[in-house]
Amino acid sequence: MEKMKKRWNFTAVYGATDPADYEKFWQEVDDIRLMLTDPWLIGGDWNAVLYPNERNNSGGCTRSRRCFRKFINNHNLIDIPMSGNTYKPPFRFEYYYLSHPDFLENMRVWWNNLTFFGSPSFNLAKKLQALKFFIKKWGRETFGSLQIEVDNLEKLIDVYDSLEEINALNEDDFTSRETTKVQHNKASLNLARKWHARTKGQWLADGERNSKFFHKNASYNQTVYSINSLLINGVISHDKNLINEEAKRFYENVFTESVG
Helix, strand or coil: CCCCCCCCEEEEECCCCCCCHHHHHHHHHHHHHHHHCCCCCEECCCCCCHHHHCCCCCCCCCCHHHHHHHHHCCCCCCCCCCCCCCCCCCCCCCCCHHHHCCCHHHHHHHHHCCCCCCCCHHHHHHHHHHHHHHHHHHHHHHHHCHHHHHHHHHHHHHHHHHHHCCCCCCCHHHHHHHHHHHHHHHHHHHHHHHHHHHHHHHHHEEEECCCHHHHHHHHHHHHHHHHEEECCCCCCCHHHHHHHHHHHHHHHHCCCCCCC
């Protein structure tokens, strides 16, 4: 006897992270249930737990737990327990990845080359799961050694500056120093973006106790808004002394009144 095929619905969720959005989120999933009549399976990252011991650390929002329990009870849902480890470190996408010129193209290549066989929802879930591996690997290789890269470039610039002080800097060395400065500025900007993203999240979590936020955020602003190159007499210059002199001359002209 042929088995009867029964319809059912699956809803994937990603829970609200901002307390201001909690009520709206739970109302949305309530509304989804009202539109369905077949058996319902719902799951995903709720950003909420039913019990305090389900967290990897103490604390958490009690309001979120109450809303979660109320939602389950109102719709007579069954909480299916997880097997294996009760907690896994979540995948963290760093927004400064988007600043890298190769990231979006890499995403396209990774996505198009991931192939799975099954239903559309199965393929989507598997591709997203595999995509995390490529993003994390690329992030480690591209940004993981940023501090070391910045330190090495600074040492190399210091060597060129020392050669200049003893008049031993030839034309090729000068060109190499300018190229190194450009690389240093780029690496410093990416490092500042990384720390800005990390310290912003830490500040939201720790509040005023996190004084490092101010220091790292100040470093970020200094890097982003600093003048790293300037067009002087038709030539792009990365020399800080020349840039300072040109800035001084410019503002002296602006604020000097002509006599006559």
